[in-house]
Amino acid sequence: MKKTDTIIIGAGPVGLFAVHQLGIKGLKSIVIDNLDKAGGQCIELYPDKPIYDIPAVPECTGEELTNKLLMQIKPFKTEFFLNERVEEVKQDRNNWIVKTNNNNEFSAPNIIIAGGVGSFEPRKLALKEAEKFEEKSIFYAVRDKEKFKNKNISIFGGGDSALDWALELSKFSKINLIHRRDEFRGAPHTLSEIKKLEKVGKISIKTPCQLESIEGKDKIVSITVKFLDGKTEKIKTDVVLSFFGLIMKLGPIAEWGLNMNKKNYRGEF
Ligand SMILES: Cc1cc2nc3c(=O)[nH]c(=O)nc-3n(C[C@H](O)[C@H](O)[C@H](O)COP(=O)(O)OP(=O)(O)OC[C@H]3O[C@@H](n4cnc5c(N)ncnc54)[C@H](O)[C@@H]3O)c2cc1C
Incomplete structure (x- = not known):
């Protein structure tokens, strides 16, 4: 002992x-x-x-x-x-x-x-087909941000992780920030920085909407989101980052x- x-x-x-x-x-x-x-x-x-x-x-x-x-x-x-x-x-x-x-x-x-x-452990995306893209095109944590350079990234979530990563990865990738509510829970300052980047086309904010489907064979090529009013939108996406908490x-x-x-x-x- x-x-x-x-x-x-x-x-x-x-x-x-x-x-x-x-x-x-x-x-x-x-x-x-x-x-x-x-x-x-x-x-x-x-x-x-x-x-x-x-x-x-x-x-x-x-x-x-x-x-x-x-x-x-x-x-x-x-x-x-x-x-x-x-x-x-x-x-x-x-x-x-x-x-x-x-x-x-x-x-x-x-x-x-x-x-x-x-x-x-992270709370995962509810869509069944999401599982097969895990660690290829869908990630629940960013362990090495180099992997996410020059991509079309769709980030799901409304808290600090989603906002912090949207801001950070927008330095070298095109970001869609997608949340099921209109309001974000993350730090107001981060959100105001994101809004500035939205104006210059570096980040696109999509609310209130949820993931409807994923398109692609081995890797994701696009996703479709569904807005609260029933309308849908296809978004060119290489990588999905999901931050729904733990x-x-x-x-x-x-x-x-x-x-x-x-x-x-x-x-x-
Ligand atoms: C995505 C994310 C972003 C965050 N961002 C921020 C931020 O920007 N600023 C901030 O202030 N905070 C942030 N936090 C919160 C912060 O990380 C936590 O408050 C902090 O890590 C808590 O520290 P801790 O040492 O108490 O516990 P933890 O970091 O949870 O460490 C506990 C350790 O105990 C070990 N352990 C548990 N049970 C056992 C056992 N039975 N035997 C052996 N080992 C065991 C675990 O493996 C773990 O390594 C964030 C958290 C997350 C998840």
């Missing part, structure tokens, strides 16, 4: 910054994460997406934020256990005992559960006897 001062479950931004805060107090940590890399949602779901709301950092991507957090904790020489899912957490007198799916055991007097939303699954965290209120931990066992 491996012993340390603090076991941190989750290598997302919260877990990584916890390493720093503990480190400056002289406490050693180990970090366990079931993903194959540190960074949580930032690295797994939006490594290339710009982030604008980190204090003192006007703009960085999910990957850059992760790298900066890792750089910040470098002096503490933290040991990471990746590809390991914590299955069991229990108390043994003054220590916490943590067991992973690889049958590794860890013990420490302190534990930090920084599991975020647990495991997460389905959150807490996974084993829900089984640890924590005092949970919905998906929030209330602070005691």
Whole structure:
């Protein structure tokens, strides 16, 4: 059994910054994460997406934020256990005992559960034929924005991800931003930037409408959307990006006897 001062479950931004805060107090940590890399949602779901709301950092991507957090904790020489899912957490007198799916055991007097939303997966397009185009022409996350250069891209969604990506990818591709409502939920400033680009023909906004059909054999050549008034429109499309949010699954965290209120931990066992 491996012993340390603090076991941190989750290598997302919260877990990584916890390493720093503990480190400056002289406490050693180990970090366990079931993903194959540190960074949580930032690295797994939006490594290339710009982030604008980190204090003192006007703009960085999910990957850059992760790298900066890792750089910040470098002096503490933290040991990471990746590809390991914590299955069991229990108390043994003054220590916490943590067991992973690889049958590794860890013990420490302190534990930090920084599991975020647990495991997460994107809510997918409802159209049945969408499945066969997944990871070819239909994507639920942008992992490498180079792949999306010089394309006709149809982006579905009304939240921050749809708006941020519409703005970012419009730098080198033609964008259709498609939403089932007239109002967008994303940041007003981003929306006003998008409206400016709409005026110069770089982004085309289509609302209120939904995906009706997809045309193409191996790859998409066009999509058809249906407006609320019943009219339809065929849109030349190479790539569909869909940002309908995530389905959150807490996974084993829900089984640890924590005092949970919905998906929030209330602070005691
Ligand atoms: C598409 C998208 C865009 C976003 N954009 C922004 C933005 O611009 N600005 C902003 O401030 N926020 C943004 N967010 C939100 C931000 O990413 C989250 O608030 C942040 O990642 C939460 O950090 P965390 O460390 O608490 O959890 P997470 O990042 O969720 O990390 C938790 C980690 O815990 C691990 N884990 C969970 N359960 C276990 C277990 N049992 N065993 C081992 N490991 C486990 C997971 O694998 C994960 O790596 C965005 C989120 C998404 C999805």
